[in-house]
């Protein structure tokens with residue numbers, strides 16, 4: 001039984017086939033409208049994440065399937081002290097597939113160990129969120145046509161940003177990727193992330209200035225610089241503007257460069273950028289539904305002839 | 310007690326001096342009814358000083374736990390008073406319920422019945438990571 005707990009659980013080939021399935025779903029949605037008929041997806045959300053849950057549910061509904069589940073710890077049986085293992089044993093009697101969000105790291109590993117149906121990790125604390133990574137890859141694939149030979153700038157909080165670490169781990173598997181990391185010193189990417197890039201043979205540069213690197217980028221991936229990450233208010237105020245994207249900073253961008261953001265955005269991207277031809281962060285959410293449809297189908301069909309997984 | 314005259318049993322040799330008690334505890338040797346000797350600070354040509362453990366019974370050993378605590382230990386299996394087999398230890402691939410994950414955000418901190426599993430993710434220097442949250446284990 002294949003589960004998707006970490007982005008690394010999928011090979012480059014499997015990801016490529018998922019992206020192609022996503023392309024086909026976008027091109028011919030009607031052909032997939034009954035693909036998961038009579039199948040049920042359980043969304044087990046031990047902490048609220050409306051964005052992710054709605055994306056999973058919309059994906060399953062667009063495949064003609066059904067959804068059931070809970071959307072907060074209080075509503076779950078965990079509130080009565082039930083273990084993850086016991087909840088899974090119960091839920092798999094009703095569902096063909098499980099998407100699980102949990103505040104504790106590694107909870108989906110426990111779920112997968114007990115599940116007789118596929119488990120998708122829909123985010124476990126600050127650890128893994130593979131469908132966010134797939135969403136990012138789908139966005140780049142759709143907007144730039146390839147995942148190879150790209151220069152990707154990551155900007156903001158690169159120390160704690162789980163989405164950044166996962167996307168870096170995914171993109172360093174493609175030949176010719178060049179990473180440019182733009183962050184305050186306090187929020188540099190951890191050494192293991194930098195070591196991982198070097199070990200892969202990809203190029204990695206660090207910078208303190210978004211403007212300086214802008215002309216080189218094919219993708220600018222923005223993240224939030226949170227106030228609580230700084231020791232004092234003065235440092236935060238001094239640094240935050242350098243890591244806020246506004247229209248003037250985009251003047252020297254390449255014509256086809258795309259701006260991405262995992263959302264929700266707070267103030268790190270000026271709302272004036274929303275209409276800018278470079279902005280793609282709202283399209284990202286739409287691609288997220290299609291790649292989740294592809295993943296759900298691949299997991300439900302796994303093991304069959306010609307299946308992706 | 311004559312600690313030299315083991316007929317059928319196990320001698321753990323080349324234990325780093327001072328580590329003997331830790332191994333004694335990790336292998337739960339206190340629960341055995343047979344003769345068990347923990348000998349400290351034995352003179353050793355190779356190590357200067359070493360600890361030794363002798364168990365006068367052929368017991369099953371948790372080699373994984375042992376390899377994790379000290380991969381340089383030699384295990385001698387004694388059969389009919391002779392050293393029948395010398396087993397060098399390897400770093401175990403997986404450690405189950407040997408140590409606990411220290412990441413407060415790890416699922417193992419709230420689900421008591423979940424086994425504590427660590428996997429070897431790097432040989433040199435050895436690095437074990439929690440099978441759930443992937444946090445590296447540090448002594």
Ligand SMILES: [Zn+2]
Pocket residue numbers: 106410411412415416417439440441442443444
């Ligand atoms: Zn852990």
